[in-house]
Amino acid sequence: MTGSFASDDIVAALKAAAEPTRLRILLLLAGGELSVKDLTVILGQSQPRISRHLKLLTEAGLIERFREGSWAYFHVSDRSAGGRLALDILALVDRDDRVVARDRERADALKSEREAAAQTYFQAHAADWDRIRALHIAERDVEQAISDALGPGPFDLLVDLGTGTGRILELLADRYERGLGFDLSNAMLAYARSKLSTSKLGQAQVRHGDIYDLSLQDEVADVVIMHQVLHFLSEPALALREAARVLAPGGRLLIVDFAPHDLEFLREEHAHDRLGFAPAQVENWMKDSGLVPKLQRDLAPSPGSEPEVLTVSLWLGEQPREAKNRDRSARSRTLQEAP
Template sequence: MTYKDIFISIAVMNDLSPTRLPLATSQMVIALKAAAEPTRLRILLLLTSGELNVKDLTQILGQSQPRLSRHLKLLVEAGLIERIREGSWVYFHLSDRTANGRLASVLLAMADLNDPIVIRDRERAEHLKRDREAIAQQYFERHASDWDQIRSLHVAEAEVEAAMSEALGPAPIEFLVDLGTGTGRTLELLAERYQRAVGIDINQAMLAYARSKIDNAGLRNAQVRHGDIYNLALMPDEADVVVMHQILHYLSDPQRALDEAARILRPGGRLLIVDFAPHELEFLRDHAHERLGIGTDTMTNWLADSGLKPVTTRHLPPSPQHGDKTDNLTVSLWLAEKSEAA
């Protein structure tokens, strides 16, 4: 290590970080060296606005894939960014779990965003995201009529969302996982509550739409991931809150999905489930509904088998619409907790 390296590290530790990052000088030097290259610094600045893959970066920066892959590898090894595989794609984002990632955020906050190169990169990235959003929006519009038809059969979404927020209470959430995230609406709804969140879905088109919504909403502490609800790529006891909003009735094996949700919950963590109460609308099977609602007794047994204890249950009955016509889908909310002794 040179005297210059030591000086830079000490300067960053003393002057840039009010929270005194718990980072050894040697680690800081590795991080600073990784960031101290024009292309890598441009990559880091681009990632402050959301996730990108290698193809995105080649289009924005006008550099070859091998060269950018090398830069990304160095940034990952330095702990400044993380890579997440999504099918055949690999997305990169600023690390929010490592001290080096937090150091990167401190450094990037000092960057001059009016630099012509930075402005050009940002404009290209925005153009790319608009194209991606347009493609995702087309998918959403093709399927919107199905969702609108189902929404018309139950209480207004605003009432459901208010009940979700009330069920979780006002306490802050360190890490939230939204299983079957769909359009990412739950990540938006609870954005003021969590420090970090990830939404998981198996549908690539829906993920693209959710990602564009999250980017547009400026939710830098939320991400979406491609994943299997039966086999989550998350560590045990990692999540403080797991949400399963209108997903269980699509599944052939809800118990297995609940087992996975319980596995990733920390002891004392909470699971919020929103789904339909039992009904007789057979036509919904044409919309891939495996189950025509879920009864509270059934849910209680599932939760117990997954090692979860029911805390509260609430039912939102349908409200009259279109004159005297009463729709017949009741939305149920179940809040459960993982035992502290688990």
């Protein structure tokens, strides 16, 4: 067992986990963050019953809770003693058990539905996506902050995850030898290719790709950017881990997204899965992915702005130079072979 625990705490934790539904909840939350609503759909039980189980698990320290607007999300964190104890307990569970497998299938289906809703939104708004962004933030100021955070370069390979219209590839075109943008929306990719072609950016390309499973080898990118992407994802931490995987030693990950807010209409009307992110939340995800946080900056709207104008946050993380050992010539060959 990882770490040490007081005997009373162990007894309380084991009592909390020793109930079929609560054990199923722990297994689901070990696989990713879920809301009360998500769990009621997956498990087919009432909201009061699920809330009661979550309360007991939280009080026992086995799971953590955080709020986004009117929603609450829960997860098992390996940064806490209780979370590590929960993971030790779950390691004993047969993952091929019929009930466990069914819960996992329902959770996967729910996440797929949410991702599909986001893709439907992207396809409906591909041509005016830049305009929609401008409704919420001062894009000019954000782009200047992105430029300042990354510095002048040059970068061998810059990767833009959730590239959308390809604006980031266009903005930073003078700083990289090769740029790759990945997106799941074919409509977005078609629009981005058109823009890049018009701008005559031959060193920039866009590819259809899964942000959770990139078609790139390890350690190939000098810079990875995730601009206004995380709030659409059901598993932001997993996306950060994949971004960190492709970063070279000394490479940097820049995340640009909204600070926490309570504009609930963005969930239904604009497919936002998350209502912004607290600074510590993203920094912890970076640390869990092996990155060193280097910068966190908030860009607040000017006084007198409309209520819909949101604060934008930037996070910059760096891959430690000593974390991986790979010579430059081998990396250059990988770059040439990148898709």
